[in-house]
Amino acid sequence: MSWKRKITFLSIFCGTAVGTMHVVNRLFSYLATADDYLHASEYNSYDWRFGKISYKKKGTGAPLLLIHNLNVCASSHEWNRVEDELSRSNTVYTLDLLGCGCSDHPLLTYTNFLYVQMITDFIKDIIKEKTDVIVSGDSSPFVLMACANDDTIINRVAMINPQNLVSLAKSPTKRSKMVKYFLSMPVFGTFVYNMKVNKKTIHQSFVSKYFYNQNEVNEKDILTCFEASHMDKSHSKYLYACLKSRFTNANITFCLNKLTNSIFIITGNSNPENILSANQYQNYLPSIEIVGIDNTKQIPHVEKPAEFVEQIKILFSEAE
Template structure:
């Protein structure tokens, strides 16, 4: 076969492959969002400089901001079992982070510092006063950094299963930058994202790492699935940045500076959660830790009554100390 024929063959093959990927991407996007379980009309919107941020305000009392786990499948839906009870004594704000839920998903580089700025601006412009914060999983570091960056915005912090400090300190490499660029590409990047984030992989993650329960509702799975693929699957940008460590940040330098009352709630069925919590306490001994048996990454969903009890204890203890 001549060089010209080989080039023609490989060009045709590449074109057909990209066409097939594009069709597969569109089909998965349609399937994932067909049920319309996430209603954007139910939210208010904060016009932040990097995009619209969806949020809800419920109840009356001292302000309490709930920040969901930084994950392309996550949104304020994570707090569905907690809002009603917390709203009895607090003005509860739930937020969809940039790149998640009903908030915008711009094609920019998502970093820890981007979310520090988001939390800082949201509290100043929407809440308007110093607030308590309950934060889940991978979002914990940027809430801590927001505390260190501006001591006037956050009062008490309750973290749920914060990430390992050693992993957080890892930074992007040349290889990770190359991978990020591939994932940002319009067709191939979206196809790779769809291979990693689909109904099967989401169900497996929920069953293996997030819940101890054997039965997870189909509605929950479909809601997470839809959240990961809204707005033409543009959550791939956040996914790419997380996978290539752009959302990481070394928070050790700010822990010793914090004067906030900080507590950690741990799902004890994942042993690594307790180890990670102990790391934070080693650097800041004033941190209090409460373990919840037979729960994993989402104890506030699995055992919402026990979770609320722990929250009330931590918040009341902090008030007494003041």
Template sequence: MKKNIKHFFLLTALAAGTIHFVNRFINMTADIKNILKAENGNFYDWKNGQIYYTKRGSGSPLLLIHDLNPVSSSYEWCKVIRKLEKKHTVYTLDLLGCGRSAKPYLTYTNYLYVQLVTDFIQNVIGEKTDIIASNESISFVTLACNMNKDLANSIIAINPTSLKELHITTDKYASVKKTLLELPVIGTFLYNIKVSNTNITKYFREEYYARPQLVSSKLIDAYYEAAHMNFSHGKYLMASMEANYTKNSIEHALKKLETPIYVIESRNMKDAIAIADSYKKTNSGNEIVYLSNCKKYPQLEVADKVVEAIDMFLK
């Protein structure tokens, strides 16, 4: 009996050591191509950690906010920024828990990002701006602009998350997943599996792009690198997202919002028309443009069409 127990603990220690080695190897090699070069930008010393941002071009300010996802970063705007900076002073940032920004061990909530957007506009941009928000980021941008009318002239939402999905709240099962992901060794290992090169490639080919043949290896490498920066601490954001702490109903804010919202929706997305219509019904002042041959990230897949839509709205 004692011999079996000894073997059990020995195998457990060996497995833990192997997992730890795998985690360390991933952390050491993930950014070897150095696609997301931090020297091209600056850092805003926010109260919860340093926020990486860039500032380019000249003209009226325009803030680009990427999708809230631990694999995402401001690299999401790489194909539109050069065209936008010809007419605007374009700001991009990596959200807390993403890319080159800090990834502290804390519970990431929707209101945390409301504070980040508010503080960034007030302390870095210093004046009213136009905001472009991708997917789930529309939730905290909407709430921030509803709470402070001096933040934005307009909001452009690219494939905003459905109002129904944003209404989802946490439960005990989601909290268990959060706790599991936050564990030092096994949690990091599970996170590394979720954001592996294989899984990121799968998401882009099946869910993010309408034409998978356009998905480049450099694009996958950039998202993989973003996910594993800062010792894979993007797991803390993922843990909070799994528990639905980053979601918040915005219907009440949309109804009262004085800042106009323009929606860019991809026809190839599931329930695209229904989602766009729900935003329109909640606030009749919203305008919608539909794009073809693209899915979740049209700013990467059909960049020229997105720039045309943005120019039309901002005029």
């Protein structure tokens, strides 16, 4: 075969491969979002400087902001089993973080500091008064940083299984930056993202990591997470790339001993790592109170919503 034929063959092969990946990407996006499990039209919109932030407001009383886990599959849907009960005594705000759910998914580098500014601006522009915050998982660090950065916006904080401080302090490397570069590529990066984040992998995470009782895993929750991860033509891949490349990490130990807020940690006791991580925070800030919920893992507010709400009421009443 001559070199011209080889080049022609290679060009046709590459073009076909790219075309196939593009079709698969579009199919993934369509299948994931066709049923509208997130009910995007029901959200209010906050036009933030880096993109539209979708949020809901419910109830009356002192403000309470609920912030979901920092994950491409996460959204404010995470709070659907507790928000109604909490709204009986509070004005409850639930939002989708930038790059998640029904909020915009811009092409930018997502960092912990970006979310610090987002939360600060949202509280000042939308809530407009000092608020209590309940935050889930890997979103906990930027809430603490927001507290340290501005002591006028957040009152009490309840963190649910916050991220391990050792893992959180790891910074991006040359290798991780290359991962971010490839995942951000238009067709290839989207295809890899779709292979990594799909109904099967989400279900595996629910069964192995999130839920203690596998019988509690709800198919609708999986489909909702699948939809959230593929909104806006799967542009959540930009956040995914930053998460995988550690750009959302930050060493927050320097700010913990500066905090004067009442801070609580609620752990899923069926995962020993959750207790270890909570103790790390308490070692830096002894005033932190830790409460465990038995027979739960990463999302006790989903597995045992009634017990979770009861604990919140007790903890926040003690801190008044």
